[in-house]
Amino acid sequence: MSTWISKACICVFLVSGCVAPGTTASPQSGQAERRGVALSGVKLAGPAEFCPLTRTRQIFDGAEFVAFAPCDGSEGAILAATVGPKGGAKGVILTKAALAPYFDTPEGKDALRGAGSNDDITIHDLRDIPGGITLGLTRSAEDQKSESWRTLMAVGERLVTLSVRPRQGKTMSDSVGRRHIDRFAAAVRRANGL
Numbered sequence: 001m002s003t004w005i006s007k008a009c010i011c012v013f014l015v016s017g018c019v020a021p022g023t024t025a026s027p028q029s030g031q032a033e034r035r036g037v038a039l040s041g042v043k044l045a046g047p048a049e050f051c052p053l054t055r056t057r058q059i060f061d062g063a064e065f066v067a068f069a070p071c072d073g074s075e076g077a078i079l080a081a082t083v084g085p086k087g088g089a090k091g092v093i094l095t096k097a098a099l100a101p102y103f104d105t106p107e108g109k110d111a112l113r114g115a116g117s118n119d120d121i122t123i124h125d126l127r128d129i130p131g132g133i134t135l136g137l138t139r140s141a142e143d144q145k146s147e148s149w150r151t152l153m154a155v156g157e158r159l160v161t162l163s164v165r166p167r168q169g170k171t172m173s174d175s176v177g178r179r180h181i182d183r184f185a186a187a188v189r190r191a192n193g194l
Contacts, residue, residue, distance in 0.1 A: 035071075036191055039064035039083040042155045043191035046079055047183040063088075068184075075167055077180050081188070082161045089154035094132045099152075103135075112137060125178070129153070131194055134181055136174065147172060149181035155192050162188065 036045035037052040044052065046068040056067040060082075068079035093099070102108040103123060112135075113121045124147075125136030132153030139146050148165040164180040166172040172180075188194075 037066055039066060040158060042083045042158055042160060044081045045187040045191040047187055050079055077164055077166055079184055080163045084159040087157050088159040089157055094152055094154060096126050096128045096133055099133060100126055129185055147177055149177045151181055151185045
């Protein structure tokens with residue numbers, strides 16, 4: 001399986017499923033002047049009503065991260081993007097057929113779950129999109145469930161992971177989550193001419 005999913009892929013996938021501490025605040029005056037931001041040469045853009053929170057920009061093991069939130073300051077979904085190191089997308093097959101078996105393995109479950117987590121995680125949606133795949137995830141812990149959505153796509157030689165989740169303590173319907181992640185992926189594709 002290592003021939004089609006690299007360690008760089010796992011690293012990016014793990015990081016993107018998280019939102020760094022303190023990133024759930026909405027944009028305030030002067031913090032969301034632009035609709036997009038570039039990380040490692042990859043142009044990132046959110047859906048029309050989402051702006052990057054530039055103060056959340058971080059680097060983890062060569063992967064760059066930034067969160068997006070509603071531009072008007074309302075408490076909507078939290079979106080995040082992670083751009084992996086150059087060459088991270090090389091040789092990675094980003095299709096449902098290639099990755100579904102991997103996500104059924106203990107290693108794949110750990111990648112979805114995230115470092116240090118023992119939560120139960122299941123995939124309730126896995127589908128091909130232009131240039132990548134999208135997953136709908138259900139995380140169960142202590143009799144509580146939460147939904148999130150992730151897209152894994154290649155932009156040039158870099159692996160990009162996009163995620164959508166509700167704010168802590170909030171819920172989001174599957175249809176709303178799917179709409180956000182699909183629009184997020186489409187915005188990134190347009191920004192990079194894909």
